[in-house]
Amino acid sequence: MNALFKALNDPTRRAILERLRNGPATAGAIAEQFQFSAPTISHHLDLLRQAELVTSQKQGQFVVYTLNMTVFDELLGWLYQFKS
Amino acid sequence: MNALFKALNDPTRRAILERLRNGPATAGAIAEQFQFSAPTISHHLDLLRQAELVTSQKQGQFVVYTLNMTVFDELLGWLYQFKS
DNA sequence: TCAATGTTTAGGCAAATGTCTAAATAAAAC
DNA sequence: GTTTTATTTAGACATTTGCCTAAACATTGA
Known part of the structure; x- marks a missing residue:
């Protein structure tokens, strides 16, 4: 949870995530x-x-990055605490 | 959005929010x-x-803090981008 | 009015963060 | 086999962060 919020606390990193949506x-x-x-x-x-x-994943000399959406569920779960 | 993620990026502040759920x-x-x-x-x-x-809100010499849940909607909206 | 209580502001300090350049590693191409 | 291309690692530096103590501010109560 700490690493998650830390990772999201930077506009560049959030922009990278949005890029990877495509x-x-x-x-x-x-x-x-x-x-x-x-x-x-x-x-x-x-x-x-x-x-x-x-x-x-490494592909030859390239490294391919892929969005992992499963972690978002954890975050959504934490947020839903507050929605009641 | 920046201030929001910044505020959430600390375990003490998250614990305060959870406290205010009560x-x-x-x-x-x-x-x-x-x-x-x-x-x-x-x-x-x-x-x-x-x-x-x-x-x-100031009440006499005390200051009462209250959770504002409307901001969570903004965050949920941002997260839902990634859920499709 | 003066003292006590609740909270914030100011200022200082160590640790963490975000950036850079230079160098290292790894695969591809010539 | 040497050079080029893709990426990461290492190390340095300025800024930000989270904590503290001391002081200020504001309200209540004697």
């Missing part, structure tokens, strides 16, 4: 959309992976 | 539940108020 993408393709350096985006992706918001 | 409480009553100093809790309450997750 389907999986390589680290490079994701990085192109932002003005930050590749290492910076790589670090953001690492935090998203720690929170299990994304998964990654 | 009803409004004064700053002092909230602070009693934690091992932190009163100024520290006051600061956390300030961040929660900035995110509009709580409202506060």
